[in-house]
Each structure stands twice: as structure tokens, then as C-alpha cells.
Amino acid sequence: xxxxxVANGNxxxxxxxxxxxxxxxxxxIVNATARPLGNxxxxxxxxxxxxxxxxxxxxxxxxxxxxxxxxxxxxxxxxMDNGQVISTAEGFLGDDEENWSKxxxxxxxxxxxxxxxxxxxxxxxAHVVVLIDRNLSTTPAEEVPxxxxxxxxxxxxxxxxxxxxxxxxxxxxxxTIKESAPKDATIGFGKYKGKTxxxxxxxxxxxxxxxxxxxxxxxxxxxxxxxxxxIELRAVITAVIEEDADERNQIPF
Numbered sequence: 001x002x003x004x005x006v007a008n009g010n011x012x013x014x015x016x017x018x019x020x021x022x023x024x025x026x027x028x029i030v031n032a033t034a035r036p037l038g039n040x041x042x043x044x045x046x047x048x049x050x051x052x053x054x055x056x057x058x059x060x061x062x063x064x065x066x067x068x069x070x071x072x073x074x075x076x077x078x079x080m081d082n083g084q085v086i087s088t089a090e091g092f093l094g095d096d097e098e099n100w101s102k103x104x105x106x107x108x109x110x111x112x113x114x115x116x117x118x119x120x121x122x123x124x125x126a127h128v129v130v131l132i133d134r135n136l137s138t139t140p141a142e143e144v145p146x147x148x149x150x151x152x153x154x155x156x157x158x159x160x161x162x163x164x165x166x167x168x169x170x171x172x173x174x175x176t177i178k179e180s181a182p183k184d185a186t187i188g189f190g191k192y193k194g195k196t197x198x199x200x201x202x203x204x205x206x207x208x209x210x211x212x213x214x215x216x217x218x219x220x221x222x223x224x225x226x227x228x229x230x231i232e233l234r235a236v237i238t239a240v241i242e243e244d245a246d247e248r249n250q251i252p253f
Contacts, residue, residue: 022054023131030132035141042141043129045114048121051128056080059121061091061113070094071108075116077124087124091116099146115142185236197236210237 030047052059057077064073070093077087093100093112100108118140126138137144184196192200192209200206214237218226 018055019128019131022051022125023128025054026050026128027132030129030136034136035144037141037144038147040137041133041135042137042139042144043118043122044141045118045121047129048118048125048140051125052077052121055125057086057124059117061116064109064112069096071112073109073112073116075113075118075120077120087120089116089119089123091119111142115140118142183236185233187233197233197240201240207241210241214238214241 026047029050030043033044033046034041035044036042049059057079059075059077061073061075064071073091075089075091076085078085091112092115093108095101100111122138122140129136129138184198186196187193187200192206197210201210214234218230218234221227
């Protein structure tokens with residue numbers, strides 16, 4: 001059976017040789033059209049199509065349609081000799097993409113098809129790109145943000161100016177509350193429920209509990225910021241602990 005497979009040109013060694021030959025034939029055009037984005041280089045549709053043609057295939061897109069949140073179509077790779085489809089993939093262009101939201105409709109439809117073609121070729125021939133240059137990414141260039149994925153990740157992890165203002169506002173409020181905090185507060189939970197902070201601080205066990213409670217993270221309200229009453233309680237606990245420390249420092253030795 002294995003001899004028949006090899007004889008028919010469908011053996012593993014045949015496919016490896018074919019991929020190696022295609023890599024050599026397409027190396028120049030793939031590298032020439034690869035697009036640098038961020039810290040990597042990505043293969044554009046011209047490169048993917050050259051790899052498909054070298055395999056005796058043609059890549060195309062069909063069924064472009066407007067969907068709820070963007071444009072969608074199907075990309076496919078077919079053999080030229082018998083029309084057999086060897087790979088399909090979805091191309092999508094979202095309404096939330098800043099670089100495309102204001103572009104004309106024809107441009108959005110065209111990019112949707114380009115992505116579908118590149119994605120279908122990537123599904124079938126990603127291994128050839130690795131053989132061409134291991135430093136090339138197999139993610140289609142048309143799907144990559146203009147500054148690359150690394151920049152995109154940093155932008156998502158770093159707080160926005162609005163978030164920075166909100167954080168500073170919360171810190172300012174906490175500082176103001178701490179400076180003008182009431183002299184005492186009642187605990188509304190746990191084994192010391194109903195007792196004031198100063199009552200709890202009178203014995204070592206209670207004082208240790210307050211020390212522990214002071215370092216616990218504050219729970220957030222539905223709006224994402226800590227509850228004001230928890231901030232006020234934290235301020236009272238901190239003030240009582242600091243007062244105790246001041247008293248200890250004033251004791252003569």
C-alpha cells in the first residue's frame with residue numbers, strides 16, 4: 001500500500017519535497033512583499049497567492065455579505081486541474097476597526113475578500129512560509145494592526161487618560177476622607193460586628209485583627225470603584241493604628 005501511495009505521488013516525502021521546492025520558488029516574491037508591522041514581518045496576499053499558484057492552485061473569495069457588526073465572506077483555495085477545494089476560511093472586517101470605519105463600502109468589501117483569500121491560503125500553506133523564512137509570521141498581514149500586535153497589547157494594558165483621571169480622583173477622595181475621617185466607626189461584619197474600631201483596638205487580639213483588615217483589598221461597587229463606606233472604615237482603622245504607634249513612640253525608655 002505504501003509503495004502505491006509513493007508511486008502515485010501522494011507520499012509524505014513527495015509533499016515535503018514539493019513544499020521545499022515551492023518555498024525556493026516563492027522566496028523572493030514573499031520576502032519582497034512581506035509587510036513589517038511592529039516587531040515582525042507578515043505575508044501579504046500577493047505572497048500567499050504566489051505560494052498557491054506554485055502548488056497548482058488558485059485562491060478566491062465568494063459570498064460577500066453585510067452582517068450585523070461588519071462584512072463577511074468566504075475564501076477558498078482550489079486546485080487548477082480538477083477544481084477541488086482544498087481549503088476554506090472566513091474573512092471579516094468589523095465595524096469597530098478604527099482604520100476602516102470611515103472608508104467607503106467598496107474598500108471594506110475588497111478588504112474583506114483580501115482577508116478571506118489570505119486566510120484560506122494560510123490554512124493550506126502556512127508550513128511553506130516557515131520554510132521560506134522562520135522569522136516571517138504566518139498571520140496574514142491584512143489582519144494585523146498597523147503597529148503590530150505588540151503595540152495593540154500595550155494599548156489595552158495601559159490605562160487610558162480617562163481611567164488615569166478616575167484613579168487620581170479616587171486616590172484624592174481617599175486622602176481627603178482620611179484627613180477628615182470621623183474619630184471612630186462601627187464594624188458591620190465578622191466576629192467584631194457591632195463594635196467600634198477603638199473598642200476592638202483595646203486588646204492585642206483585636207488590634208491584630210485591625211492590622212489584618214487594613215491590608216485587605218477593598219471590594220468594588222457596581223461602578224467599579226470601592227464602596228465609600230469601606231474607604232471611610234479603612235481611614236479610621238489606619239488612623240487608630242497610627243495613633244497607637246505615636247503613643248508607643250512617646251513612651252520614655
